Amino acid sequence: MASSTAIRELQRDLEDKANDLSKLQKDIAKNHQVRKKYTVQLGENELVLKELDLLNEGANVYKLIGPVLVKQDLAEANANVRKRIDYISAELKRLDATLQDLEEKQNSKKDAILKLQQRIQSLQAGKAKA
């Protein structure tokens, strides 16, 4: 019974692939969540930047560090916020790239699984005839 062992092997293969696929899907979901978080932060930072731009030169700006408010220079705060926005945008871009990559992988895995299923089906059909 060479065909039955072949089928068994194929089924194991299929299981592995299915596990991989579910892992990929989990990754994608996680990626989505992180992305969402970053998008929210980006929005907030942009708001802050807008407000900071509207402040006049002499305004006192504080940064909350732990439990205390630390006085900061307006220009420094402004630069910090800009840097942070740059960082978040870069991070978002990176996440986009990985997401695309993951989705491609997922699609190829799906195709592979489909092919495996078809092969198993054809093998089983052949066995049933014989």
Next chain:
Amino acid sequence: MEEPAKGTVTPFASMFPFDEAKKAVKRVEDAIAEKQKELERHKQFIADNTNLVNLVSRLPDELHHDVMVPFGKAAFFPGRLIHTNELVVLLGEGYYAERTAKQTIEILTRRGKALDSQVESLKANIKDLRAEASFFGSTAAEAAEGLVEIREDYVEKSYTEEQSKSEKVDKKVRVEDDEYAHIMSRLDELEKEELAAEGDNESDEDEHSNTAESDNESGEDECIDIVGSDNESDEDEQTDAAKRGSDIHEYNQTEATFNNFASQTHLETRKAQKQTKVENLSVEALSNKFHHQLDTTDQPNCTGLTVQPVPKDDMSSSRSLTQIKKSVPAEKDLMLPGVKEKLEAASSQLRFDSSKAFTGSIVEHLSNIEKNSQNQTVTSSQTPVRASRPGFDSSKSFTSSIVEHIDNMPTSQEQTATSSQSPNAQPSKPVSRFKMQRR
């Protein structure tokens, strides 16, 4: 469908399984609920923001405020708010700025605007999801009802080619629906005029229907004979297709009549009818005309039917005739002629009415009466042809009635009522409607 070349019929349920559609609906509903929650939260934010704006705007009104200052969770002690115009405002991301009350209010209003725009986008989002949900819901319902999707390739060919005929008719009929609505509105106006003239012509009408009835009786014998003999499917199909062809004729003619309202057009119509008679096909055309006009005169009574398409009506009644013939073969000769008599009386009379509306001259009526009675004999002798294609055509008419059903989804409570009625109940429907109209 009998010929595979014509098109494909796919049950809706196979493309969109009921369960799947249901699941999709549920998922979308969940998404909506989530968005709804978010919306609520945003609304809460907006309310907080406006409260804060109010508070901040009131603070600098006084030099100081006497307040109870919270101390721990349970305790308060009396205190006094001074520096009422100095605020430290959180800008976000841990940044604070010292601001005056006025500046703070500016910041808060800007924040409020941002919130508003977010709420707007959320609302739009929810609206989209709602549309999606309703689409899925209707798909699920349709799948559950067992609707089928019919796809046919549209082939442009001449009328002489049998196959393309019915296809063309399908298409034509759909176009006709729009035009029909248009015609209907025009006819409504005419109805009013007609009502004014009704009183004078009542007696004429009665006479006329009598003639029709007596003419009918002679035709009955023939009709029964043909029922038995005419069962081959080829021939049926041919007559069917041809009939549909003549339907188109009829449509166009009626339309022309409606548009021109001249007696001249009437003559044309009659001529054309003769032509079709030569081909032995006028049956369906005439009965169609009758239905057409029945519908027409129906309008003032039941306004709900205004957009009801003719083809649908034709289908159902012709189907029901067919079914009666099938189910009550013994009573055939008793029952059908009775029904037919009524129908034909109606048809002649109704045509009479409408001609009156169009021409408004009594001379025209008289000539029409003769014409009609002639036509009726033909009608009654030919009807059985239609009745003898139950197997083939009932399925056909069924499918096309589905198409109608889809087309008229929004309008038709009335219509669904029609289609859901049992076939045996249907034959009485046109007649009773007619009766209703009579009063």
